[in-house]
Amino acid sequence: MEKRKFSREFKIEAVRLITERGVSVAQASRDLDVHATVLRKWVKAFSVDPKDAFPGKGQMKPEQLEIDRLRKEVAKLKAERDIFKKAAAYFARDSI
Missing domain, CATH: 1.10.10 (Arc Repressor Mutant, subunit A)
Structure with missing residues (x-):
């Protein structure tokens, strides 16, 4: 149905x-x-x-649009943070 x-x-x-x-x-x-x-x-x-x-x-309320925008921003910031963590660990390992 x-x-x-x-x-x-x-x-x-x-x-x-x-x-x-x-x-x-x-x-x-x-x-x-x-x-x-x-x-x-x-x-x-x-x-x-x-x-x-x-x-x-397909049309969201303004609050939902803001929530989605913030979720995307958080995901981007987490990805950047993880890249910096890996880079720091890589360079720390090479200096030993």
Whole structure:
């Protein structure tokens, strides 16, 4: 069974149906043919950060972009550190 994908607009409208129009999650679930748990997650995600909710495939939130950038930087710095350690050990061995 293939996983269904929903657009950002669909998710926002589903959340508005529940929050603004007062439709119950159970009724919206039946009407939209989306599991109630999924709708609850959408409502929670939208209430936490409406602007950056549902970024879509390949689009990360700014915080996640910063985390990824920092992880790459840490990996680069560790590689440089390891090179210097090996060089120091090599030159220390040759001087004996």
